[in-house]
Amino acid sequence: xxxxxxxxxSPQFSKLINRLNEVSDRKQMSVLHDHPxxxxxxxxxxxxxxxxxxxxxxxxDLATEEExxxxxxxxxxxxxHTFVIFENLVTEYYMKIINHESLAPFPAVIKYxxxxxxxxxxxxxxxxxxxxxxxxxxxxxxxxxxxxxKDNAALADFPLKAVFLTIIIEWFAENNAMLDCNNDFVxxxxxxxxxxxxxxxxxxxxxxxxxxxxxxERVPGFLEEAQEYTAPFMRNLLDMSTxxxxxxxxxxxxxxxxxxxxxxxxAALFCENRxxxxxxxxxxxLRFFVETTIYTPALHELWEAARFGPALEQVLARHNGRPDxxxxxxxxxx
Amino acid sequence: xxxxxxxxxxxxxxVDDVIASMPARFHPENCRDxxxxxxxxxxxxxxxxxxxIDKGTFRxxxxxxxxxxxxxxxxxxxxxxxxxxxxxxxxxxVTGKLRVRGSISLxxxxxxxxx
Numbered sequence: 001x002x003x004x005x006x007x008x009x010s011p012q013f014s015k016l017i018n019r020l021n022e023v024s025d026r027k028q029m030s031v032l033h034d035h036p037x038x039x040x041x042x043x044x045x046x047x048x049x050x051x052x053x054x055x056x057x058x059x060x061d062l063a064t065e066e067e068x069x070x071x072x073x074x075x076x077x078x079x080x081h082t083f084v085i086f087e088n089l090v091t092e093y094y095m096k097i098i099n100h101e102s103l104a105p106f107p108a109v110i111k112y113x114x115x116x117x118x119x120x121x122x123x124x125x126x127x128x129x130x131x132x133x134x135x136x137x138x139x140x141x142x143x144x145x146x147x148x149x150k151d152n153a154a155l156a157d158f159p160l161k162a163v164f165l166t167i168i169i170e171w172f173a174e175n176n177a178m179l180d181c182n183n184d185f186v187x188x189x190x191x192x193x194x195x196x197x198x199x200x201x202x203x204x205x206x207x208x209x210x211x212x213x214x215x216x217e218r219v220p221g222f223l224e225e226a227q228e229y230t231a232p233f234m235r236n237l238l239d240m241s242t243x244x245x246x247x248x249x250x251x252x253x254x255x256x257x258x259x260x261x262x263x264x265x266x267a268a269l270f271c272e273n274r275x276x277x278x279x280x281x282x283x284x285x286l287r288f289f290v291e292t293t294i295y296t297p298a299l300h301e302l303w304e305a306a307r308f309g310p311a312l313e314q315v316l317a318r319h320n321g322r323p324d325x326x327x328x329x330x331x332x333x334x
Numbered sequence: 335x336x337x338x339x340x341x342x343x344x345x346x347x348x349v350d351d352v353i354a355s356m357p358a359r360f361h362p363e364n365c366r367d368x369x370x371x372x373x374x375x376x377x378x379x380x381x382x383x384x385x386x387i388d389k390g391t392f393r394x395x396x397x398x399x400x401x402x403x404x405x406x407x408x409x410x411x412x413x414x415x416x417x418x419x420x421x422x423x424x425x426x427x428v429t430g431k432l433r434v435r436g437s438i439s440l441x442x443x444x445x446x447x448x449x
Contacts, residue, residue, distance in 0.1 A: 144427050147435050228439035236427065236438070243428050262421075265428055305442060 009106060013210050017108045020203050024115035029200055031125045035192045041134045044187035045069055046076035047180035053242050056273030059264055062255040074247040076190060077136030079177060080127040082241070083197075085141060086173070087124040090166045091117045097163070112207065119200045130193045139247075145240050148233075160215055160222060165233065167208035168285065172237060174201045175281045209288060216292050226294045228302065234285070235306035238278055243268045279311045286315045345418050349381055349410060352417050353394055356448060362390035364446040372444055373402035378409045387447065404436035404444070 009017075052071050054060045063071070094113050103109050131138070149165065174197070180186075181194045216223040243265045248258065258264055268274060286308065289295040295303060295312065303312050346352045365387050373384040375398070384399040385392050408416070412431045415421035423445075426432030434441050 142428075143430060143433060147433060148438060151436050151438075225439075229437070232438045232442040235424075239424050239428050245429065261429055262425055265425055266422070269424065269428070301446075302439075302442065305445065 009109075010214070013214060014108070016206065016210050017112050020207055021108060021112050021115065023203060024112070024119070024200075028115070028119055029122050029126065029196050031122055031129060034196045035126065035130075036189050037129070037133065039187065039189045041187075041189075043069070044134065044190070045072045045185055046134065046187055046190040047072045048183035048186055050183075050273070051180045051277060053247075053268040053274070054264075056271045057267035059253075059257065059267055062257050063251075063253055067251050067253050070251045071247065072186075073134055073136065074250045075244075076180065077131055077134065078139045078244055078247050079173065079180075079241070080131050080136070080193070081139045082141075083127045083170075083173060083177075084124045084131075084138075086166055086169050087120040087127075089162075090170070091120045091124075093162050093166065094120075116204060116207065119204070123197055123200070126193060126197070130189065133189065139244070142240055142244065144236070148236060160219060161225070163208075164212055164215065164222075164226065167205070167212065168230070168234070169237060170201065171205045171208065171285060172234070172281055173241070174198060174205065175284065176241070176277075179277060179280060212288075212294075213292055216294070223293065227296055227299055230289060230294050231299075231303045231306040231308060234282070235308065238282070239269055242274060242278075279314070282308070282311055283315060286312055290315060346414065349376065349383075349413070352414070353383070356385075356392070356394065359448045360392060361447060361449055365392075365443070366390045368440075368443065368447075370403040370440050370443075371399050371401075372440075373399050373405045374413065375405060375407045376410045376413055377407075378411065381410065392447075402436060404434065404441045406441070407433040407435070 049055060049068060049072070052060065052068060053075060054063060054068075054071065060068070094117050097103060098110055098113050098117075103113070177194045178198055181191045216226070245261065248261075248264065286295065290312075300309075300312075303309060346355055366389060368387050369389060370387050371384055372387070373382065375382045382398045383394060383396050384402055385394050386399075408426065408431055412421065412426055416423055416426060416432070423432060427434065
């Protein structure tokens with residue numbers, strides 16, 4: 001496929017767009033054909049036990065095996081529902097950008113944004129279908145996450161900030177989903193949902209990273225703002241997606257210790273196991289923030305305050321801020 | 335808001351105690367370039383006040399501001415626990431006991447302005 005782009009797009013970005021269009025032209029996910037929908041939902045685990053929010057805490061030992069399994073179902077269902085919400089939002093934002101026509105001089109970009117929207121709509125349909133398959137009712141979005149997104153992603157005709165936040169939410173959610181299911185203990189359907197999503201989402205993330213690089217270089221004020229709000233935004237996302245009162249309520253743990261919500265939440269958020277999972281989820285993102293100077297040493301204090309200090313130091317020491325060739329890809333599930 | 339509020343030397347037992355302690359806890363060097371309004375909307379009992387920060391100075395006002403930069407909503411009990419270091423703000427947020435509206439980056443700065 002040959003596409004002529006205006007000279008204002010960087011050669012790397014043009015090359016990426018052409019490659020992404022070629023891959024999307026070749027194969028896109030199907031709601032009907034790419035997942036083993038005939039598998040029984042009975043007794044299924046939807047994430048590995050080591051990634052349950054209570055794993056590595058005293059509460060894991062106090063839960064029955066069936067409660068742990070149910071937690072795997074509801075914590076995964078909650079993620080799936082988060083994907084449904086944000087994939088729909090991304091589609092809304094991208095259509096807004098397409099309709100704004102400021103990208104009209106870049107037909108290959110518009111073409112990819114159409115592919116992107118088609119893929120995001122399909123993903124949302126698949127996640128919703130998977131929730132129905134496992135009889136998981138939709139989760140209310142926590143008020144704080146809703147406020148936080150609404151107040152910090154001001155919508156304009158060209159919603160750059162919303163696009164940025166949505167991209168990093170999807171990236172981080174994708175890393176989490178891949179880590180949750182890379183174990184053959186997990187339902188093959190849940191693994192297929194994650195893997196098939198990952199095949200397309202990996203492209204979306206590469207595209208998103210390129211867009212963010214372009215925003216950072218070309219849009220006045222974008223980088224300076226992102227340098228201030230990204231650390232607290234990411235921390236809130238991590239914490240709010242780790243523990244959710246609704247998932248615990250749906251499991252209905254029988255042991256009275258689970259009634260002490262503060263102790264339960266504190267144990268889950270601050271245990272060593274969670275810290276290790278969060279570091280793996282965040283490592284590629286932190287590398288990207290360093291590379292794009294969304295993280296800047298001048299504002300290191302903000303990252304420390306958001307509890308990313310040790311993880312950042314590890315990233316800086318190990319990689320010296322250089323991105324890996326394909327750093328949004330974590331382990332491929334078995 | 336994702337940081338712990340450091341524990342004051344003596345426990346603050348009421349909202350009035352907290353307000354009275356603010357001049358001593360204020361760090362102008364951490365808000366030299368900042369112009370912002372932080373509002374607290376407390377419940378049980380209801381009380382609303384706001385603080386205007388203007389380049390290293392601050393003023394406290396009773397009542398609501400029409401357009402605060404950040405609005406913080408919680409019960410009085412939770413607010414006092416947070417100020418006294420008896421509850422981490424992250425815990426208050428994830429359990430839904432603390433609601434923060436407005437700019438997340440400005441909200442985070444608050445913990446460096448009143449220490």
